[in-house]
Amino acid sequence: DLLHISDATLPIRYLGLPLLSSKLTKLDCNILLKLLRRTSSWVSNALSFGGRLQLLSSVLFSIQVFWCSTFILPVAVCKECDRILRSFLWHGVGNAKRSGKVAWSKVCKPREEGGLGIKNCRGWNQAAILKIGWDICQMTCNSSWSWRSVLNARRLLADRVVYEVGNGQSFSLWFDPWLNGVSILDRYGARVIHDSGMGSDARVCCVINQGEWEWPLTSPELIDISNMANRIPLSPIADKIHWRKKGSSFTISDAWRTITPQSSTVDWWKIVWFPRNIPKHSFCAWLTFREAHRTLDKLVMWGLATSNRCSFGCGHCESIDHLFFECPFTARI
Structure with a gap:
């Protein structure tokens, strides 16, 4: 009462986004209504294809970015977002039932591959969530559905990161893919953990002694691991995770390109764009x-x-x- 703050129950909206503890559904996503309202306000302007493309790439796409950077949207919502954008591009309204002149899959390719450079909603959503996963990929949490859905992207992220061993204090010895891009557990199975005499929570630093590798050589698998690990240089600095290759930085655009099927470059794209x-x-x-x-x-x-x-x-x-x-x-x- 003193602060004039009223009680409320979930779900509620904050900064235009739903706050909820349950799974996000299509009914919770008013992004579709926002897209339809915005496209309807431009109908009377008799826009050309080029004008619609400009508005789609800037205004409509920015509405998607806001939502895609926060939630993993339901597949039905992503498909409907693409349908609204496709309808606006070809027919000037967001709810037309007619088809377009070029398949949407071709429209969503980069310009150098013969497309218009439009990002499809599903692919951009995955890339945006990877950005969050990139920041918290080594953290664990048992919280809300939103947090768990972000953590589900870790496998997609793990296939595209490079682990660089430093002092070995951050990486899991058995579960992180620091050994030539594959985890020891995936390569050799759980038996190797028992043979080593170390627990499943061991860190890489457990097999480092004074800046040198020191593996227990109690099984053929551990001898093989030791031989591979000896090729990896050690340093006193902290362990690092890189995006795709050492020294590169993470961007959502680059993530979108890596998870989107690539096509060959067309020789006419610079003539057009x-x-x-x-x-x-x-x-x-x-x-x-x-x-x-x-x-x-x-x-x-x-x-x-x-x-x-x-x-x-x-x-x-x-x-x-x-x-x-x-x-x-x-x-x-």
């Missing part, structure tokens, strides 16, 4: 290279038009090659 490009023109060029323009030859093939003759009256069949390279009318523009 050159410095100081005009977004409207670059988007049109991108559709051209993707052969995604709805020209009359395609519409006839799909049964949506009766004639494939050029719209500019030259009498030839309208196709992408004709419109951009062969049509006498467009050649004069």
Whole structure:
């Protein structure tokens, strides 16, 4: 009463995000409503494809980042976020039921791989949670569902980090992948712990004596481990964990690239996305290279038009090659 603070029960909202002790559900995620409201407010502006791409990459994506950096979103929410963004890009509204000109999986590839550089919600969510996991990957907790969901990303993180042994005081001797990227337990099984005479909570420093490796050589497996460990230099500094390689720093963008399937670089991406490009023109060029323009030859093939003759009256069949390279009318523009 003195501080005028009222009692409340979970779930409540704080800074626009739900505070709850149970599992996050689709009903808790008003990110979908925010995206729909924002896309609806732009409908009357008659935006071009290039303008929609700019708004999608900045404003709409920033709404996703706020949520993706806090929770592991339900798969259904990620799919719905992608659907809203896909609908806005192709049709100017967030709730259209029609398909787009280019598959969303291709749109979400980096520009050098022939996409538009848009991050899909699921992949970016995983990359953002990896950032939290990167900061607390050696901590343990039995707390809320939110915390446990972050810890579930440790396996995804462990496959992409490099352990550098220093004084050995931080790394688990048996469970951390400090020996050539694999933990001793995964490589040799639990029997080696019994053979060593040390407990399961042993640290790497337990087999270091005055800056030198000192392993109990009581089994063939331990002899093999000792031979591999002798190739690893020791130092008095603290143990370190690096992202992907020694000396590199963690970024969410880099994490997103590593967990997203990669494609080969297309040779035309710099032609489209050159410095100081005009977004409207670059988007049109991108559709051209993707052969995604709805020209009359395609519409006839799909049964949506009766004639494939050029719209500019030259009498030839309208196709992408004709419109951009062969049509006498467009050649004069």
